[in-house]
Every structure is written in structure tokens, then in C-alpha cells.
Amino acid sequence: MxxxxxxxxxxxxxxxxxxxxxxxxxxxxxxxxxxxxxxxxxxxxxxxxxxxxxxxxxxxxxxxxxxxxxxxxxxxxxxxxxxxxxxxxxxxxxxxxxxxxxxxxxxWPDYPQTWYSEGIHVGICRTRIGRNRQLAGYKHLNRLEQVLARRECQDDSLSECLMMDEREKVICGTQSNLFMLQGNAIYTPDLTHSGIAGVVRELVIEIAGQLSIPLHITDLDRDRLMSADAMFVTNSVMGFCSVAALNKRQFDQKNIPRELRHRVEEACSTA
Amino acid sequence: MxxxxxxxxxxxxxxxxxxxxxxxxxxxxxxxxxxxxxxxxxxxxxxxxxxxxxxxxxxxxxxxxxxxxxxxxxxxxxxxxxxxxxxxxxxxxxxxxxxxxxxxxxxWPDYPQTWYSEGIHVGICRTRIGRNRQLAGYKHLNRLEQVLARRECQDDSLSECLMMDEREKVICGTQSNLFMLQGNAIYTPDLTHSGIAGVVRELVIEIAGQLSIPLHITDLDRDRLMSADAMFVTNSVMGFCSVAALNKRQFDQKNIPRELRHRVEEACSTA
Structure with a gap:
């Protein structure tokens, strides 16, 4: 180094x-x-x-x-x-x-191939993510909340855990951004007060625009997630992973637009 | 080291x-x-x-x-x-x-002697302190909020700046705990969701109890502070400092119980 x-x-x-x-x-x-x-x-x-x-x-x-x-x-x-x-x-x-x-x-981490073929299982952690407009979005070094959240999520059956703010709005995964699909639209949490604005999140937003898929940046709570047709998470290393299940609720990754996924995966892995 | x-x-x-x-x-x-x-x-x-x-x-x-x-x-x-x-x-x-x-x-920092004889001038910063019940009170290494707050407070006339949470409740100084006096009672911010529980703060609370001075741990906003009879801040190095003025509002340190101050100062400086 x-x-x-x-x-x-x-x-x-x-x-x-x-x-x-x-x-x-x-x-x-x-x-x-x-x-x-x-x-x-x-x-x-x-x-x-x-x-x-x-x-x-x-x-x-x-x-x-x-x-x-x-x-x-x-x-x-x-x-x-x-x-x-x-x-x-x-x-x-x-x-x-x-x-x-x-x-x-x-x-390079050895993520199982099933993460991509079948999707991952996620939970919701008790650790809350704080709200601070001045620091939200940036990838700064104050990451104790993610460390504590990740510490909860050492159950091997869970590949990622979602974090909520104190209003119980879901903001992100411990190391990923979150998207849900409902009807013909994509929804992703508003990061004005919490969370990290991921570069792959930015890509998803742009590519959804190119494909004329409506994308809404909004508050999402647990009930809303449970009503989704599909869900996926992104980060720069794992790329694009569909969510197979949130707790016991299962999702069908066939509801994710193929072209969106394909273009995001391609952009993520192009050096 | x-x-x-x-x-x-x-x-x-x-x-x-x-x-x-x-x-x-x-x-x-x-x-x-x-x-x-x-x-x-x-x-x-x-x-x-x-x-x-x-x-x-x-x-x-x-x-x-x-x-x-x-x-x-x-x-x-x-x-x-x-x-x-x-x-x-x-x-x-x-x-x-x-x-x-x-x-x-x-x-040892060379704090001016006037900090103790006359008190210090304090301001209120724009940087907000986040709320997180799980981390509040502890002196952990995630201190970017204090760094950004202190960065605002580089006006030489200000010795300390107060930080508010997003509800505009005053929580602490960038490096101190805050107390105000009104009537015969002491008030200090509730740190359940934000801030660091200082060891000198703990001392003040105990000594106020020993002296039968009512002490209330509560929410305090800017207007409430402006209505105080006196104010002081504490930390392990500066010890006990009265506040001479918050912005342009002046306070009279004579309204601080002498015995309280004396006992806290003594306890702070006893090795």
C-alpha cells in the first residue's frame, strides 16, 4: 500500500x-x-x-x-x-x-454465486442510523453505526441488514444502497439526512432515466418494503444483488427490469 | 507515548x-x-x-x-x-x-486566566449534533460533528460554541457540557440521544445533590438559555468555566453557588 x-x-x-x-x-x-x-x-x-x-x-x-x-x-x-x-x-x-x-x-471477496443467481437474504437491524444533513451522503470515516449494525448481522443466513433512522424509515443496508420495485416504478430512500450516496446508486438512477423507468426518491418504511414486487441492493464491490427475501417475505427477481440490471452490471464492471 | x-x-x-x-x-x-x-x-x-x-x-x-x-x-x-x-x-x-x-x-493548554476570573464568551454553531441513542453519552472516536462545529468557532473572541440537535435543542459545547442556573435550580441538557456524558458533568450532578441544589436534566432551547441567570461549562481539562456572554447576552457569574463551584474545582484538580 x-x-x-x-x-x-x-x-x-x-x-x-x-x-x-x-x-x-x-x-x-x-x-x-x-x-x-x-x-x-x-x-x-x-x-x-x-x-x-x-x-x-x-x-x-x-x-x-x-x-x-x-x-x-x-x-x-x-x-x-x-x-x-x-x-x-x-x-x-x-x-x-x-x-x-x-x-x-x-x-476480492468470495461472494457466493447464488447471490447473483438467486439473490440474497436480508434482515433489518436494531441499530439506528443517525440523521445529520451536513454529513449525509458523504463517505466519511465516522462509521460506528455501520460497525454496530454489522455486528448484529453476523447470522450466516443473512448477507446484508437494513438500517432505519429513528423515525423508522429504512435508509440503506449496512454496506449498500437499497431499491424496491412496485408496479412499473423504482423507489429508493431519500438520503438527505442519513446514509451514503453510493456511486452505483447514482448509476441506477441515471440508467432508470435512460430507460424511462419512473424512479422516486422518497421515505420508505418497513411495511412499504414488505409490499414491494422486488428489491435489490447495490455497492461498488458486490455490484447489483437482488433480494430473495426480507425476513420471511420472499421477492421475485423476475420483477426487476432485465435491461436495467444488465446495464448497471455492465457499467459497474467496466474499468 | x-x-x-x-x-x-x-x-x-x-x-x-x-x-x-x-x-x-x-x-x-x-x-x-x-x-x-x-x-x-x-x-x-x-x-x-x-x-x-x-x-x-x-x-x-x-x-x-x-x-x-x-x-x-x-x-x-x-x-x-x-x-x-x-x-x-x-x-x-x-x-x-x-x-x-x-x-x-x-x-497543558494555556487557557487565559480571564476564563476563570471573568468567564468565557460562547456562540451557537450551525453544525448540528446527530441523535443516536445507542452511541449517545459515550466518548467514541466518531467526532466529525465536533470537528465541523469547532471549525465554525475559530473566531478568536469565542472560547466555545454550543451545539444543537436537529430539533434545535442545545446539547453541549463542542468540547464541554453545559449548565444553566435559573432561580435556585440548575438545568443541564438531556444526553439520552446526543452528546458526551462528561465526568465533570457527573461530578456537578453529584455535588449539586450533596448541596441540595435542585438539578434538572431536561431539553433546553436557545430562548431558555437566554433567560438564564447564569451559565457554566465543564470538561476535564478546562474544569469549571462560567459563561460571561452567549452572543450578546451577558450573564453574572455571581449567580453561580460559590460552594458548588469550589467543590467541583477542587474535585477536578485532585489527582
Whole structure:
């Protein structure tokens, strides 16, 4: 892995990513030596930098480092962490500060093939996701809610767990965005106050538009999900997974428009 | 500083404290080579460990390491960070996991003497503090809200800024707990859903009880604060600071019971 462009795997204790979770990250699929959906990940990283008041990072330098690290890797997971760097007494951030970039490669997870052929089983966790308009949407390093949610979801029969906010609106999976189909339309949770705006979620929204499939960004509660015709979750590594069952309620993935799924899968896996 | 008891200041990139803010911390005053309010800090750390599902740490070992590090330091700030350690794929924590303890000493901040003789000026920030019952009260490492709030508060005339939740109830300062006096009673925000339950806050509540001063834990909004007779903030390092003014509204610290202040100050600075 690379820390500010140099090989290494140790970071100073003073790094604000450790001290306060003061940073951002991106997780990307790597195929044939290249990161997938690079521009979309970099656009989200830039939005996060603005939200946190980081100076804009050099995306060309980052790309150069990433390509060097990914070369000769046919299939891997790339994680980019950008922290505010060291310094600043207490919570007050140094200005302008000197962010630290950490780039690492990880083995591709061995998701079972049935996730794609039959779909996954999901539950709903007790851990709630907080509401904060200023941080919602960004992939920042404050992820204790997801850690606690995931901790609940270690039942091997569940591949993902859905998280609700304190109003009991379903926001997302612990590591994915959620979509449901009803009639001829797609519905996905409003992320104005909670959750991470996934790059594959963005793709689904665009491709639904291209295919003239109505897509509504709205509040969804548990009862509404139970009345869906089909459901799917997305993220940059798992791609597009249909939901076979939510608790005991089963869904039929044949109700997912084939062309939508095909185009999303293709876009996700194109380096 | 010490990492798992050994001198060093580098931590592995894989540490979950960095990856997800998956950890806890404590900040203590050190006087005459000893940490102040040790038992109270350890009790809060233990509550945090339970909340996050960490195995309980060895507090005697921690105390031994802390005493070795603090020896010969007359006045300093001690920071203890306890992360879930390395490992676990994605958000799912390793079970039982092997937490990493980081102990560091820092210079005592040079707060102006007027903070204590005249009180401090405070503002209210726009950054909101999120609500999450499961994480409220604990001093965990997800502190981006405080970082963003503190970033707003870099006006030199303001020593602290108050944070509200999305219901516009005032919860705390960026690094302190808040109390107001009205008539013969003390009021302090309810931290069931947001904020950190400070060890000095706990002391204030106990000492108010000993002095038979009514103390109410309740919702407080901006208008209510403006109607206070006096106000003060507390934390383990600044101790007890009266608020001279909130925006342009001035408060008279003479309305703070002298005995309460005296006993809290004494307890805070006793090693």
C-alpha cells in the first residue's frame, strides 16, 4: 500500500483520521489492473472534501498512484482513505491542513454465486442510523453505526441488514444502497439526512432515466418494503444483488427490469 | 507515548480506529504525576466498551502504564485511545478482537486566566449534533460533528460554541457540557440521544445533590438559555468555566453557588 505515494503501512498516531474519524474513503472494484467507475468515485470524494473543508486533492496524482498499485491485479478491491492529516489542537482542524492519502489493495471477496443467481437474504437491524444533513451522503470515516449494525448481522443466513433512522424509515443496508420495485416504478430512500450516496446508486438512477423507468426518491418504511414486487441492493464491490427475501417475505427477481440490471452490471464492471 | 505498553507513535493502517472510528477515548488532566478523576474516566471507558462490544480492558495494567508515563509531569493532558484493533473484513468487527491501547501526553493548554476570573464568551454553531441513542453519552472516536462545529468557532473572541440537535435543542459545547442556573435550580441538557456524558458533568450532578441544589436534566432551547441567570461549562481539562456572554447576552457569574463551584474545582484538580 501507499501512504502519500510512498510504500508503507504505518500512520502517525497524530493523524486526525484516527483521532476523530476526520477523513473520507472510497472503495472501488479493480478489474484488469484498472479501478472501475473512477470518475464517479473521484466526484464523490471531491464533494466530501468540500463538505469537510479539506483542500482539494490532486486527482491526477491519485490516479497515477492507483494505477501503479493496481497494475497486474486482475480482480481486487481498492480502498482510498483521505484524512485531514496530522495536527490541530483538539477538535479544531489545522488550516489549510495537509491531508494524508492512503491507498491499499485487498483480495476480492468470495461472494457466493447464488447471490447473483438467486439473490440474497436480508434482515433489518436494531441499530439506528443517525440523521445529520451536513454529513449525509458523504463517505466519511465516522462509521460506528455501520460497525454496530454489522455486528448484529453476523447470522450466516443473512448477507446484508437494513438500517432505519429513528423515525423508522429504512435508509440503506449496512454496506449498500437499497431499491424496491412496485408496479412499473423504482423507489429508493431519500438520503438527505442519513446514509451514503453510493456511486452505483447514482448509476441506477441515471440508467432508470435512460430507460424511462419512473424512479422516486422518497421515505420508505418497513411495511412499504414488505409490499414491494422486488428489491435489490447495490455497492461498488458486490455490484447489483437482488433480494430473495426480507425476513420471511420472499421477492421475485423476475420483477426487476432485465435491461436495467444488465446495464448497471455492465457499467459497474467496466474499468 | 505508549502503544500496547511499548514506546512508539505509529499505528498500523489496518487499525479500525482509523478505518471506521471504531474506538473510544478519554482525556484527563495530569497533576503532580497523577491522572485526575481516574476512577470516573475508567468507569466511562468501561461503559463505552460494553456499548461497542469490546472485551473489557485491564484497567490495572492501563493505570500502571499511565502512571509510568505521567511520572514527573507536574501539569499535562493525558489522552487514552482504545481502538478495536486491527482486522475484520469490512465493517464486521472481529470477535472477540484484540483492542489496541494508545496513551499519550500533551502540553497543558494555556487557557487565559480571564476564563476563570471573568468567564468565557460562547456562540451557537450551525453544525448540528446527530441523535443516536445507542452511541449517545459515550466518548467514541466518531467526532466529525465536533470537528465541523469547532471549525465554525475559530473566531478568536469565542472560547466555545454550543451545539444543537436537529430539533434545535442545545446539547453541549463542542468540547464541554453545559449548565444553566435559573432561580435556585440548575438545568443541564438531556444526553439520552446526543452528546458526551462528561465526568465533570457527573461530578456537578453529584455535588449539586450533596448541596441540595435542585438539578434538572431536561431539553433546553436557545430562548431558555437566554433567560438564564447564569451559565457554566465543564470538561476535564478546562474544569469549571462560567459563561460571561452567549452572543450578546451577558450573564453574572455571581449567580453561580460559590460552594458548588469550589467543590467541583477542587474535585477536578485532585489527582
Amino acid at each position: 501507499l501512504i502519500n505515494g510512498k510504500p508503507g503501512d504505518l500512520i502517525p498516531f497524530s493523524d486526525r483520521g484516527l483521532q476523530y474519524g476526520d477523513g473520507l474513503f472510497e472503495t472501488l472494484a479493480v478489474r484488469q489492473g484498472r479501478p472501475c467507475l473512477w470518475q464517479r468515485h473521484m466526484a464523490r470524494l471531491s464533494r466530501g472534501e468540500t463538505a469537510l473543508g479539506f483542500p482539494p486533492s490532486d486527482k491526477q496524482l491519485l490516479e497515477k498512484e492507483v494505477l501503479a498499485l493496481c497494475a497486474e491485479h486482475d480482480l481486487a478491491v481498492l480502498k482510498i482513505i483521505l484524512t485531514r492529516g496530522s495536527g490541530g489542537r483538539g477538535y479544531a482542524p489545522p488550516s489549510p491542513g495537509s491531508p494524508r492519502r492512503l491507498i491499499s489493495l485487498h483480495p | 505508549l502503544i500496547n505498553g511499548k514506546p512508539g507513535d505509529l499505528i498500523p493502517f489496518s487499525d479500525r480506529g482509523l478505518q471506521y472510528g471504531d474506538g473510544l477515548f478519554e482525556t484527563l488532566a495530569v497533576r503532580q504525576g497523577r491522572p485526575c478523576l481516574w476512577q470516573r474516566h475508567m468507569a466511562r471507558l468501561s461503559r463505552g466498551e460494553t456499548a461497542l462490544g469490546f472485551p473489557p480492558s485491564d484497567k490495572q495494567l492501563l493505570e500502571k502504564e499511565v502512571l509510568a508515563l505521567c511520572a514527573e509531569h507536574d501539569l499535562a493532558v493525558l489522552k487514552i485511545i482504545l481502538t478495536r484493533g486491527s482486522g475484520g473484513r469490512g465493517y464486521a468487527p472481529p470477535s472477540p478482537g484484540s483492542p489496541r491501547r494508545l496513551i499519550s501526553l500533551h502540553p
